[in-house]
Amino acid sequence: MAGRVPSAQRRAMLISAGITIAQREGGRAVTLARVAAACGVSKPIAYRLFSSLPELLKCMEQQVVAQYERAIMHALLDHKARGASQKEILEVLAHTYISYSLEDGAVYDTIAAALTALKGSEDAVTEVSPQLLAVIKDSFDLDGQAALPFLLMFQGAADNLVIFVSRGAFTRSAAIAHLVSLFTPRLGMNTSNDPVCAVGTEFS
Numbered sequence: 291m292a293g294r295v296p297s298a299q300r301r302a303m304l305i306s307a308g309i310t311i312a313q314r315e316g317g318r319a320v321t322l323a324r325v326a327a328a329c330g331v332s333k334p335i336a337y338r339l340f341s342s343l344p345e346l347l348k349c350m351e352q353q354v355v356a357q358y359e360r361a362i363m364h365a366l367l368d369h370k371a372r373g374a375s376q377k378e379i380l381e382v383l384a385h386t387y388i389s390y391s392l393e394d395g396a397v398y399d400t401i402a403a404a405l406t407a408l409k410g411s412e413d414a415v416t417e418v419s420p421q422l423l424a425v426i427k428d429s430f431d432l433d434g435q436a437a438l439p440f441l442l443m444f445q446g447a448a449d450n451l452v453i454f455v456s457r458g459a460f461t462r463s464a465a466i467a468h469l470v471s472l473f474t475p476r477l478g479m480n481t482s483n484d485p486v487c488a489v490g491t492e493f494s
Contacts, residue, residue, distance in 0.1 A: 301339050301349070303329045308350045313397045317404030322346060347405040354398045358390050359422045366429045376477055377470075379429050384448070384469040388462060391452045418442075430477050440476065447472055 307328040308320045322343055326336035340346040365386045369379050418441060427437040448469055454460035460468075 297339060300329070300331065300335065304331075304336060304339060304346065305349050305353055308346055309353065309397060309401075312350065312401050312404070317347065317397075317400035317402070318407065320347065320350070320401075320404060344405060344408050347401055347408070351398065351401050351405060354394070354401065355417075356419070358394070358398075359419055361390055362386055363422055363425045366425050370429055376430055377474060380473060380477065381466070381470050383429075383444070384466045384473075387445070387448045388452055388455070388465055388469065391448065392455060392462065395452065440473075443476075444469075444473060 304325045307325040311320050311324060311328070320343070322336040322340060323333050325346065326333045336346075340349070362383065365382050366379055369382050374382070418438060423437045423441065426432065426441050427434060430437075430440070432440060448465075451460060451465040451469060455462055455465050
């Protein structure tokens, strides 16, 4: 006889199923009944594991963010281990963030929109994992107080550039180059020999 599936494993299965539905049909297509059916469990079990649909959506959102953070950390740690310069690591951060946002960011947006529709507009609370902050701090030799402001400014600038790329007003490579040119001076690097990509240079 098959053993009983632990609750934590069932929760993980339901979260994964919800993300798959959101990727295919959008966040508003996610319901507890649908994720339960996708995992072959009863609706009461789904409601026992998640008290509400907003709770499930929040867990889905957190998992998507965690996947993004793991991708960032892996890329930065890998290049740091290879002896890459801070400028090269900044380029890796820009490339990874923009590429992930363009390729997988849509699922985060649709989940967040569904969550907002259910809970109403709330002040967004930016949560960054201590692990990611530690990697950012170490990669760019920042003190503990500077790592979070740097990352938040970087994300804000990158998100705006992603919008331009998605509209076809910027190429991906131009967005990455511009992001690097913006943040190189903030890290105290010498930019005198670096070509600067002005915001308008790649507009169509």
